[in-house]
Amino acid sequence: METVLVSRAVEQHDLDSVPNRTRLEFTHAGTRLVLNLDLFNFGCDLREEERHYRHLSPPFCRLFHFAGAVSPGAEIIIGGAVHRLDTAGIYLLNAEHSFDVRYFAGSKLCYAHLRLADHTRSSVFHDAPGLLRIEQPVISAYLEHAWETGMPLAIQSAAAAAMSEFVAPHLERLRERSELFSRFAPVLAAIDRTPPARLRVSELADVMQMTPFALSKSFRRKIGMPLKEYLNTIYLDRARELLTCSGGTVEDVAVLLGHSDVHYFYHAFRRLTGLSPGEYRAERMNFGTKTDESPEIARI
Amino acid sequence: METVLVSRAVEQHDLDSVPNRTRLEFTHAGTRLVLNLDLFNFGCDLREEERHYRHLSPPFCRLFHFAGAVSPGAEIIIGGAVHRLDTAGIYLLNAEHSFDVRYFAGSKLCYAHLRLADHTRSSVFHDAPGLLRIEQPVISAYLEHAWETGMPLAIQSAAAAAMSEFVAPHLERLRERSELFSRFAPVLAAIDRTPPARLRVSELADVMQMTPFALSKSFRRKIGMPLKEYLNTIYLDRARELLTCSGGTVEDVAVLLGHSDVHYFYHAFRRLTGLSPGEYRAERMNFGTKTDESPEIARI
Known part of the structure; x- marks a missing residue:
């Protein structure tokens, strides 16, 4: 059991490998x-x-x-x-x-x-x-x-x-939001240690010792958003950050997101955004004013 | 297995319940x-x-x-x-x-x-x-x-x-130290999720898939300090911080450290410091100049 924990910790590190994080x-x-x-x-x-x-x-x-x-x-x-x-x-x-x-x-x-x-x-x-x-x-x-x-x-x-x-x-709005989420602390902890492409309502329900149906219903009533949509937002935020901020290939990004196959990444990303990962990235690099003098802006 | 993870996460939160942490x-x-x-x-x-x-x-x-x-x-x-x-x-x-x-x-x-x-x-x-x-x-x-x-x-x-x-x-010294510890990453992760009084060389050896003897030998050779002494330092740092900085009783501190019985805390603390937890705390409150005007200094 300890070994599983360690293996997850490593995934978490890979998942969150942003250059600089302040918590x-x-x-x-x-x-x-x-x-x-x-x-x-x-x-x-x-x-x-x-x-x-x-x-x-x-x-x-x-x-x-x-x-x-x-x-x-x-x-x-x-x-x-x-x-x-x-x-x-x-x-x-x-x-x-x-x-x-x-x-x-x-x-x-x-x-x-x-x-x-x-x-x-x-x-x-x-x-x-x-x-x-x-x-x-x-x-x-x-x-x-x-x-x-x-x-x-x-x-x-x-x-x-x-x-x-x-x-x-x-701060006050953040406090209220934190209170709303307080009963879902085990879900948030599970999200923290799971690559976003591997998040499943059924597994989150397990950590809450609830059925998937009961968890979804409770989440939607308390938070005002379907759990599945919340998970999609987390997935998409991370995918878009990695596509625009990391120097890795689309295949690298798929691995960081937790996909076992890059085709699943294409499929999921297109379903959520209407664009392929490559199209999304290209659109953000397509500046008429792109110059070598300002590579950090032109790149994004 | 997920439930165990969540339960450990809660312990970790209790363990590290300092008012303000920046990581x-x-x-x-x-x-x-x-x-x-x-x-x-x-x-x-x-x-x-x-x-x-x-x-x-x-x-x-x-x-x-x-x-x-x-x-x-x-x-x-x-x-x-x-x-x-x-x-x-x-x-x-x-x-x-x-x-x-x-x-x-x-x-x-x-x-x-x-x-x-x-x-x-x-x-x-x-x-x-x-x-x-x-x-x-x-x-x-x-x-x-x-x-x-x-x-x-x-x-x-x-x-x-x-x-x-x-x-x-x-920074350069910290970088060197980090390199030295790199092979013990699973040990550090296990230490992070375990209350300090419950740290055991045998369990840390399990997460490294080594025998306790091999881990102790490897740790001492690489870090220059016996693993047991390193664990004692972590335990003692936390115990002394809680005794001087938390408003809790000695019993509360024992629980936060992970002791199942306050007597184990007395025994371990006295063995490491020569003082009981109460004596340690009292010594740090015994100022001739203690005043109500400067309670935050006088308290410590």
Whole structure:
């Protein structure tokens, strides 16, 4: 029995092999909350010429801060509105919101591609607008310092600092969500140790010592969403992140998701998105403005 | 089998029920590192009168920062040397180093009691001096901001920010240690899910599919420390933290450690320290200067 546990632990490590993860556990109003901050990518760019990019329904959030007093920043069109991004603000560009961005010449951008999820794997900003802004000079200064060091550990701490400001207005909602999920703790634990393609309602029902029917009914009534749909969301979030953020082939991604055969991945992904994994990835790499000077943007 | 997993997960949660934990996972020079930052206690005190305290072999580290430009700070005697703590510095008072501290009247102190350990559960500062100092105005400003908010999430992020500076010179040593332990990954995973009083060499040998003798020999040769001694250290670190940081009774601590009977706790703790759990705790509460005005210091 011990050996099975170990083997699962290894899978879990493979599954969650994001380069940088910060897990924050704390108590809010008497309820224990867990936040996972995954940094897929980060960097600091000086944009010497004006550049324009279009990002279609990105699967992760972007943290943006323009460094220095004279940085001209950027203009962004998101949700039909035009916003000027200045150096005083720290910005969160929310996942799933398509946007156009125009970087002005001379802008120095500190950025990170990230996901901030609670222990139910839902993005903290799931219901938030496409663009969030905070203004906190102390954190701006710390972001610039950390990005200058280039050290992953420092950048993770600085990203966590910015995220703790963005998340503050959402803490009460997160607490309520955690309470709703409290009776499904064994399900969440099983989800944590199972690759998403291998999640089965029947096995989750086993850990709850319930029938699949009873679990599905209880979950839908309490959470307001069918369990199967919840599992599909977890699967799809992870698949899209891996397709856009990992350098692996579609076959590699299928293995990381827990598929025994890449054809199952094609089938499942197309059923959920209408696209093949390769089409999905190609669509996100197809920029007219793709340049070698900005490979980290052009790549996604 | 699934049910056993869930039951262990619950134990793990009880075992690690520290109020605030930040887990940082990142890659350093190609090696994946994990750091766990546990905050047992934190606060911000204005000391209106000069105060003197003696701390005997504290089981956790202290993060100290004196806020404001006019704060007179403190004087500390540690390892036979006298140091002045000023407002420009951020200080780490290392665990296990006894010290005397004199807070000058008018000092505003942001503090946290913490432990920073790698995935082998060893303190990052195990071999470091009793007093460490960094000077980084950007982080000082962020610490003061976070402590003013009083929000656990902000304070965790700020403590992680300070720790990422303190830990930078130790990263290469942590990487080497991680490499040394790499062949014992299943042992570390088993330790993570087992309350420390229930750790047995025979069960760890099972997860490695080795005999207890072969595991002990391999561990000692690779790590340079007997496995049994390593397990005792993990047990004792946790026992001492719980005795000094939790408000629970000695019986509560025994349960959290995984003892089936409090008498086993008395026996094991006395064998390892020469003191009973109650004597250990009482010794750390016995300050001549104990006052109600500084309960958080006087308590420990």
